Amino acid sequence: MARAIALACDGVDSNAGGPFGSVIVSNGRIIGEGVNRVTSTNDPTAHAEIVAIREACRTLDTFQLDGCVVYASCEPCPMCLGAIYWARADRIYIACTRDDAAAAGFDDEFIYEEIASPFEKRRIPIRQMMRDEGLRAFAAWNAKPDKIEY
Numbered sequence: 001m002a003r004a005i006a007l008a009c010d011g012v013d014s015n016a017g018g019p020f021g022s023v024i025v026s027n028g029r030i031i032g033e034g035v036n037r038v039t040s041t042n043d044p045t046a047h048a049e050i051v052a053i054r055e056a057c058r059t060l061d062t063f064q065l066d067g068c069v070v071y072a073s074c075e076p077c078p079m080c081l082g083a084i085y086w087a088r089a090d091r092i093y094i095a096c097t098r099d100d101a102a103a104a105g106f107d108d109e110f111i112y113e114e115i116a117s118p119f120e121k122r123r124i125p126i127r128q129m130m131r132d133e134g135l136r137a138f139a140a141w142n143a144k145p146d147k148i149e150y
Helices: 002-014 048-060 078-087 098-103 109-116 131-143
Strands: 021-026 029-035 068-074 091-096
Touching: 002 021, 002 029, 002 048, 002 068, 021 048, 029 048, 048 068, 048 078, 068 078, 068 098, 078 109
Parallel strands: 068 091
Antiparallel strands: 021 029, 021 068
8 A cells, every 4th residue: 555655646746647546466466556647648547546457457468357456545436446346356455535535626426426317317418329230249249159258
């Protein structure tokens, strides 16, 4: 956790993108680390946890992080939390909460509210179209004998 916090502080000092750091550990060894790089890379997905997940997956040459532990200087946002779940990490340790982040100007509560809202009430409208055509991709996936499941 000390390393994740140090990365967060380094991110502030270097203007990389924000006060967030993350480290991923496997078998007691750091295999990925990240600092928020949103503004330095013009990438809204370059949160510390995402950067760390990408590096850890490259290190292990896999898309799943079974057996790994995520250390984050702050409670992961909904995007990062989803990525951690998709990566199948075993555990998450946090230093600060999302309330601490909100107090510093990083409030993601609106995203949690949006996720819980029906499509028609969201700030960014979602409209369904061409479902029958879209279902072809799922049918092809279900029929594929050599698919790599995740």
